[in-house]
Amino acid sequence: MTKKPRIAKLGPLATRADRHTLYQIAVQDPEPEIRFVQRVFKRTRGRAAASFKEDFCATAHLATAWVKGHRSRTAIGVDFSHEVLAWGREHVLAPEPQHVRDRVTLVLANVLDVVAPKVDVVGAFNFSYLIFKQRAQLIAYFKSAYESLNRDGLFYCDLFGGTDAIVPIVEPRRCRTGFTYVWEHESYNPITNEILCHIHFKFRDGSEWKKAFTYDWRLWTIPEVRECLLEAGFKDTQVWWDPVDETDYRLTEKEGNQLGWLVYIVGVK
Ligand SMILES: C[S@@+](CC[C@H](N)C(=O)[O-])C[C@H]1O[C@@H](n2cnc3c(N)ncnc32)[C@H](O)[C@@H]1O
Incomplete structure (x- = not known):
């Protein structure tokens, strides 16, 4: 078996x-x-x-x-x-x-x-x-x-801040207990300086927790x-x-x- x-x-x-x-x-x-x-x-x-x-x-x-x-x-x-x-x-x-x-x-x-x-x-x-x-x-x-x-x-x-802060990016970083932390800038509006960001988590079995945290900010x-x-x-x-x-x-x-x-x-x- x-x-x-x-x-x-x-x-x-x-x-x-x-x-x-x-x-x-x-x-x-x-x-x-x-x-x-x-x-x-x-x-x-x-x-x-x-x-x-x-x-x-x-x-x-x-x-x-x-x-x-x-x-x-x-x-x-x-x-x-x-x-x-x-x-x-x-x-x-x-x-x-x-x-x-x-x-x-x-x-x-x-x-x-x-x-x-x-x-x-x-x-x-x-x-x-x-x-x-x-x-x-x-x-x-x-x-x-x-x-x-x-x-x-x-x-x-x-x-x-900085140049990368106002462009869409997806930045993965592997963490010590085996999961991956992903920081994403989804959008930036130059007229209001509003920025929409998310934290996602990825796991070693391939599963993901998308948008575990979302931040709707003015930069x-x-x-x-x-x-x-x-x-x-x-x-x-x-x-x-x-x-x-x-x-x-x-x-x-x-x-x-x-x-x-x-x-x-x-x-x-
Ligand atoms: C980004 S998290 C906190 C991060 C934490 N300070 C750190 O250093 O990692 C934002 C927190 O602020 C709280 N929050 C947002 N607006 C608030 C307000 N006006 N008064 C009190 N808490 C607020 C949310 O409930 C959330 O727990």
């Missing part, structure tokens, strides 16, 4: 996969991000940051890593999706010891509405704020981030983001560039264009 192939018994890998687990493995890397946040905070404020609000926190992977890094740290994660917060509670927070769980607060709300308690750092990572497509909306968001910050607090967000430019931060009340802004040939982001005011670039933009209260 021949053995039934495993795929026939359990179904294709794509139907058994968990998209949040795959996203964490393929996209998120909290430790270097936290090291960067602390490096810039120390340089700008002369001390370490202790309290952190992760806007658009999804599963709160970053917020949880933040508090795990030091016993004095606290974190608030804000997301308006019940589904992702529930997933984060079960899969990210529940396995942690009590002293970690006690220092992470998850809030089911719109990021525009959460301005207390005040924190040292507000972060909006993996481009989540690009959902705000109108200038007035973006400034309203930056104002709420400003209001959430302690007197010497800093706001951090990231941004991507703001670096000067636009800086201007809106200043308009929202921030005293200063910093641009930290991801260098291809160096190990860490560097503070800069002039760069050549690249096929793809990545920056952190920091709002200084």
Whole structure:
């Protein structure tokens, strides 16, 4: 008797996969991000940051890593999706010891509405704020981030761009647990700067999870983001560039264009 192939018994890998687990493995890397946040905070404020609000926190992977890094740290994660917060509670927070769980607060709300308690750092990572497509909306968001910050607090967000950012591309990258992460720019509208992107996952049995995540964004430019931060009340802004040939982001005011670039933009209260 021949053995039934495993795929026939359990179904294709794509139907058994968990998209949040795959996203964490393929996209998120909290430790270097936290090291960067602390490096810039120390340089700008002369001390370490202790309290952190992760806007658009999804599963709160970053917020949880933040508090795990030091016993004095606290974190608030804000997301308006019940589904992702529930997933984060079960899969990210529940396995942690009590002293970690006690220092992470998850809030089911719109990021525009959460301005207390005040924190040292507000972060909006993996481009989540690009959902705000109108200038007035973006400034309203930056104002709420400003209001959430302690007197010497800093706001951090990231941004991507470059020649490849505005052309249709499909970029596969193999991940360590054997699946392939695929980043796609489906369309770009030069009149509005709107960009439609997807994350797909492909599995070793040939099955695929198409459009596991979809992002309908406005691809703001670096000067636009800086201007809106200043308009929202921030005293200063910093641009930290991801260098291809160096190990860490560097503070800069002039760069050549690249096929793809990545920056952190920091709002200084
Ligand atoms: C790109 S994902 C988050 C990525 C995560 N911050 C990271 O670093 O990988 C965007 C998240 O933002 C949430 N979201 C979108 N608009 C929001 C809003 N106005 N208020 C709160 N959460 C929002 C979505 O529910 C989703 O979980």
